[in-house]
Amino acid sequence: MNKQRYAIIGAGALGGLYGGMLARQGFEVHFLLHSDFQHVTEHGLKVESIWGDFHLRDLHVHATAATMPACDVTLVGLKTTQNHLLAELLPPPTRDGGTVLVLQNGLNVEQDSAKVVGPERVFGGCCFLCSNKVGPGHIRHIDHGKIVFGKYFAQASSANSRLDHDESVGQGETAGQGESVGQDESVGKIGQQICDDLNSAGIPTEFSGDLAMVRWRKLLWNIPFNSLSVILNASTKQIMDNPHASAMAESIVNEVHQAAAACGVDIPTKFIETTLEQTRKMAPYDSSMRLDYLNKRPMEAEAILGNPVLAAQKAGYTMQRVEMLYQQLKYIDYSNS
Amino acid sequence: MNKQRYAIIGAGALGGLYGGMLARQGFEVHFLLHSDFQHVTEHGLKVESIWGDFHLRDLHVHATAATMPACDVTLVGLKTTQNHLLAELLPPPTRDGGTVLVLQNGLNVEQDSAKVVGPERVFGGCCFLCSNKVGPGHIRHIDHGKIVFGKYFAQASSANSRLDHDESVGQGETAGQGESVGQDESVGKIGQQICDDLNSAGIPTEFSGDLAMVRWRKLLWNIPFNSLSVILNASTKQIMDNPHASAMAESIVNEVHQAAAACGVDIPTKFIETTLEQTRKMAPYDSSMRLDYLNKRPMEAEAILGNPVLAAQKAGYTMQRVEMLYQQLKYIDYSNS
Numbered sequence: 224m225n226k227q228r229y230a231i232i233g234a235g236a237l238g239g240l241y242g243g244m245l246a247r248q249g250f251e252v253h254f255l256l257h258s259d260f261q262h263v264t265e266h267g268l269k270v271e272s273i274w275g276d277f278h279l280r281d282l283h284v285h286a287t288a289a290t291m292p293a294c295d296v297t298l299v300g301l302k303t304t305q306n307h308l309l310a311e312l313l314p315p316p317t318r319d320g321g322t323v324l325v326l327q328n329g330l331n332v333e334q335d336s337a338k339v340v341g342p343e344r345v346f347g348g349c350c351f352l353c354s355n356k357v358g359p360g361h362i363r364h365i366d367h368g369k370i371v372f373g374k375y376f377a378q379a380s381s382a383n384s385r386l387d388h389d390e391s392v393g394q395g396e397t398a399g400q401g402e403s404v405g406q407d408e409s410v411g412k413i414g415q416q417i418c419d420d421l422n423s424a425g426i427p428t429e430f431s432g433d434l435a436m437v438r439w440r441k442l443l444w445n446i447p448f449n450s451l452s453v454i455l456n457a458s459t460k461q462i463m464d465n466p467h468a469s470a471m472a473e474s475i476v477n478e479v480h481q482a483a484a485a486c487g488v489d490i491p492t493k494f495i496e497t498t499l500e501q502t503r504k505m506a507p508y509d510s511s512m513r514l515d516y517l518n519k520r521p522m523e524a525e526a527i528l529g530n531p532v533l534a535a536q537k538a539g540y541t542m543q544r545v546e547m548l549y550q551q552l553k554y555i556d557y558s559n560s
Numbered sequence: 561m562n563k564q565r566y567a568i569i570g571a572g573a574l575g576g577l578y579g580g581m582l583a584r585q586g587f588e589v590h591f592l593l594h595s596d597f598q599h600v601t602e603h604g605l606k607v608e609s610i611w612g613d614f615h616l617r618d619l620h621v622h623a624t625a626a627t628m629p630a631c632d633v634t635l636v637g638l639k640t641t642q643n644h645l646l647a648e649l650l651p652p653p654t655r656d657g658g659t660v661l662v663l664q665n666g667l668n669v670e671q672d673s674a675k676v677v678g679p680e681r682v683f684g685g686c687c688f689l690c691s692n693k694v695g696p697g698h699i700r701h702i703d704h705g706k707i708v709f710g711k712y713f714a715q716a717s718s719a720n721s722r723l724d725h726d727e728s729v730g731q732g733e734t735a736g737q738g739e740s741v742g743q744d745e746s747v748g749k750i751g752q753q754i755c756d757d758l759n760s761a762g763i764p765t766e767f768s769g770d771l772a773m774v775r776w777r778k779l780l781w782n783i784p785f786n787s788l789s790v791i792l793n794a795s796t797k798q799i800m801d802n803p804h805a806s807a808m809a810e811s812i813v814n815e816v817h818q819a820a821a822a823c824g825v826d827i828p829t830k831f832i833e834t835t836l837e838q839t840r841k842m843a844p845y846d847s848s849m850r851l852d853y854l855n856k857r858p859m860e861a862e863a864i865l866g867n868p869v870l871a872a873q874k875a876g877y878t879m880q881r882v883e884m885l886y887q888q889l890k891y892i893d894y895s896n897s
Contacts, residue, residue, distance in 0.1 A: 554799075
């Protein structure tokens with residue numbers, strides 16, 4: 224069997240690293256580039272990584288989606304604040320029956336891709352990654368990097384009701400075990416193939432049967448620490464070292480845990496303490512939202528906070544603290560623009 | 561009957577204005593001054609006020625409480641962040657049987673004065689005042705100015721339990737009507753005398769039978785708008801003009817309203833909308849907390865937010881939003897120092 228062909232939409236800190244790793248391993252990878260197109264065409268893509276540095280020339284780079292060939296897997300690494308572009312960017316590189324893997328931050332962020340290509344072709348995943356774009360075509364990957372992904376189920380993600388949600392989590396679990404469930408028969412195979420590809424390229428990857436669990440577990444960290452790092456203008460270390468800020472972070476983690484439960488996602492309680500403990504031990508770190516804020520880019524407040532608040536609301540739970548963080552970030556976003 | 565003799569502890573925007581008004585009316589007023597002592601000794605006190613400008617020379621000014629004579633009424637206008645000084649500052653100017661009127665922001669702020677002179681001699685009040693100290697011995701009073709005050713009852717303010725609290729609100733109401741209630745027989749008379757003095761000096765003043773109601777009604781505004789003006793770095797106008805920030809302010813006002821109810825203080829519901837509507841119509845205004853923040857002074861987070869959170873907690877109600885605002889302000893206060 225030929226190797227799968229990959230398209231990378233959004234070749235920044237995330238897409239540049241993962242796309243570069245795949246290309247280095249011999250996969251045919253097509254990068255859609257915006258501001259860096261000219262630079263990467265001339266100088267290639269330079270990656271400094273804890274997994275080993277490399278420099279790739281003669282990549283398949285595109286300044287517009289229209290020139291991209293049909294690919295088997297389209298990896299979406301754009302900021303969610305750019306999702307209005309997906310209707311234009313996804314169709315050319317995504318072949319008939321091809322797969323879209325949404326590696327964006329937040330909850331229910333797959334729905335924008337699903338609207339374009341249909342939900343049955345969409346997978347979603349979380350990257351536990353510390354990586355920055357430090358210059359044109361220049362990625363610096365400083366820590367972690369694991370991808371955990373799973374099949375997207377529209378009903379699960381839109382969380383229209385508790386019942387819908389529980390059903391689809393069930394589907395997800397089954398699919399994850401590679402068993403056939405009606406029309407989702409091939410989900411396990413497709414997921415496993417992508418998982419194998421990424422692992423073969425040196426990217427630690429796990430195919431999960433429960434995307435909702437994966438997303439909510441990441442939100443345990445993303446919601447408090449992205450938000451507070453901007454609102455308090457503080458690093459993770461500054462937050463954890465201050466008794467008031469760390470107590471607040473803990474309250475927020477607890478609220479996210481309860482919201483997940485209301486949405487039918489029962490995160491084991493130990494992950495509350497794990498999240499806090501790991502943050503205490505982390506090197507001082509600027510969250511992606513803080514970097515966006517400091518660089519006067521729009522922040523992903525909708526994806527990371529607004530969507531979870533909405534999902535919890537629909538499940539009958541009000542996230543009072545997170546709703547306030549969301550409102551604060553929306554104001555700060557507005558006044559920062 | 562001779563006019564009562566007044567002592568002013570904290571002769572800033574508040575104490576300078578009210579003390580100046582009393583002195584202008586012929587009351588013997590003793591001002592305790594700190595940084596402005598030399599200036600006021602040489603140049604007097606200059607007040608620009610919507611009630612008429614005036615300039616007073618030959619005031620009774622003191623650099624230390626020790627030189628102050630025993631007074632009938634000691635007016636406390638210090639920032640609550642300075643309350644650790646009260647043990648030193650209150651005894652000299654407060655005569656045996658004299659009264660302490662605490663005009664500080666927040667809830668249960670009278671307890672620090674009560675610890676020094678005993679609760680039976682303490683009154684508390686709210687000033688609805690826009691006034692700033694714009695230079696040494698120079699006060700600029702730009703809007704409002706009414707004082708509403710009432711008898712402090714230790715049990716009411718410490719809110720040790722719902723029952724205690726309800727009882728003492730009852731006492732407050734009775735005292736306010738000038739009726740005798742055991743040892744509080746003279747409360748009505750004392751309060752009325754102070755009220756008459758202040759009114760005679762041109763300061764619109766109301767003697768209330770329900771200090772808890774007065775304090776919580778002011779908190780409806782003070783909690784959201786002091787906090788958000790610092791956390792969002794925004795004026796009242798900027799807050800009310802932004803849909804997310806104004807929705808947040810409304811949620812907070814509602815939470816304060818519910819906390820008051822839990823503490824046995826049933827603020828009529830219409831005041832929720834009144835608070836928001838008046839803020840919408842206000843000229844852009846920097847809250848006292850924002851001025852403290854901008855001038856790198858400690859903020860009154862304990863008095864304005866911490867004490868209400870604690871009082872509500874004791875009454876069985878968790879102020880989730882306000883607790884988070886409190887924690888944010890404590891962090892900002894710490895990083896601003």
